Amino acid sequence: MTDEQRQRPGDNPRALAFIVLLVLIDTMSFGLVIPVLPALVMEVTGLPLSSASAIGGGLIISFALAQFLASPVLGGVSDRFGRRPVLLLSMAGHAMAFLIAGLAGSLALLFVGRIVAGITGASYATAYAYIADVTPPERRAQNFGLVGVAFGFGFMLGPALGGLLGGIEARLPFFAAAAGCLLNLVLGWFVLPESLPRAQRRPFDWRRSNPLGTLLQLRALGGPVAVLATVHFLWWFAIQAQHSIWPYYTQYRYGWSPQEVGLSLALVGGLAVFVNGVLVKRAVRWLGEVRMLAAGLLAGTVAMLGYAWAPSVLPLLAAIGVSALGGFTAPALQALVTSEAPVNAQGELQGGLNALASLTTILGPLLYSQSFARFSGENALVELPGAPFLISASLAATAFLLVVTRVRQVPCPEPEPAADTSQIMG
Structure with a gap:
């Protein structure tokens, strides 16, 4: 089978199925360890839960920081050597990281495991680049939605099995x-199979394959890419509120037990599966990618406001239902931004986007946990426990305004001329 044949998705549906399976297993794998990480930290350190929680936060930040630094490098490597070796390397690295953590007898080894996982955590970004390689622009939102289905199932099954x-x-x-x-x-x-033909690869360049260089390159790709990258950053920053404080917020305001928190997260995962598996395909046909992206951001804004102000559980559950429509955001944004980038820069593009998302996982928990602490409890500046969600709603609303004022549907650009890599490739 030639590289050109492999690029046509109809010739090898197993490739797309495998990418979806990869995301499912990766998401399940990370979800598996969430329920037991506090117990392992306490076992290794001998500290109580309150102190172990601070160390757990450090483990999360170390993973995100490693991913922030490594994602642009691996994105550039995938543009040079292809997607397949990077994906295989990522899977091997994840396995090694989990084995290190499982065998860890010290806190230092736990951190080593998280850092290794962050460095090799390119599976999502490279999976998006792979889908962009093998999918026509008009079908990308639909296929990116399948990644959301896999993520939703993994989010449901992983923590339960763990x-x-x-x-x-x-x-x-x-x-x-x-x-x-x-x-x-x-x-x-x-x-x-490999998705990126040799003729469409480019040399690896350290100046472009670091966080600053990649972000500058995103800007150099043109106005639409820069705007969409900003939307991507704002959206990921916004949803970190739910990722960061949901258990604390729902226990504080509604008196939820850990079981009720777990059920609510399972509901989030189930709705994500429904939206990405059933509604995304129809929304692309009815609305197009730009309107679908705007609808997802608007739904996210409304949902965050609902979280902030819901006086009881029933309105909160309604807000969760609205938030599910925020699942339109990622596939629509990916479809638009991949159509703006050349074929031989898709890995770099995804590495940059993944770096931005990783940055929000560092900054988001710091911002939202501190704002929750400052606006709840006996020493609150003002009793407003929903303050973190008001902040996130403002970020999502800013992204929505950027989309409706700056983003237009445009044709897919021609690839950049392929560089002469014969001497490099041998």
Whole structure:
């Protein structure tokens, strides 16, 4: 099979199915360890839960920082050597990271495991680049929606399975996650073809393959890419509010138990599966990518306002329902931004977007946890526990305004002339 044949999705549907499976297993693997990470930190350090939670925050930040620094490098590598080796490397790295954490006898090794996971955590970004390689622009939003389906299922199944395995042994979910990644690696070795032909690759350039260089290159690609990258950053920054403080907020304001928090997150995952698996395809046909992106951002803004002001559980559940329509945002944005970038810069593009998302996972928890602490409890400046969601609503609303005023549907650009890489490739 030639590279040109591999680029046509109809010739090899197994490739797209594998990419969706990759995201599902990766998401499940990370979800597996969430319920037992506090117990493992306490076991390794001998500290109580209150102190272990601060260390857990440090582990999250170390992962995000490593991913922020490494994503542009791996994006550039995938533009030079292809998507397949980067995806296989990512799966091997994830397996190693989970094994390190599962066998860790010290806090230092736990941090090493998280850093390794962050460095090799290119599977999502490279998976998006792979889909852009093999999918015509008019079908990209639909196929990017399949990634959202996989993420939703992984978000539902991973923590539930992790809790069950963790009840047997705290380290067992880490070994199960490593096994899932190794299974993915073996499967990918046999069924995953390369999506980027040699003629469309470009030389690796350190000046472009670092966080600052990649962000400057996003800007150099043109106005639409810069605007869409800004929208991407604002949206990811906005949704970090729910990721950061949801358990604390719902327990403080509504008296929820951990079980009720878990059920609410399972509802979020189930709705994400429905929206990405059923509604995205129809929304693209009815609205087009630009209006669909605007609708997702508007729904996210309304949902965040609902979280901030809901006086009881019923309005809060209604806000969760509205927030599910925010699932329109990612596939529509990916479809638009990949259509603006040349074929031989898709890895760089996704590396830059992933770096921006990683940056929000560093800044978001700091901002939202501090704002929640300052506006709740006995020492609150003003009793306003929904303040973090008001901040996130303002970020989502800014992104919405950027889309409706600055983004237009445009044709897919021609690829940049391929560089002469014969001496590099041999």
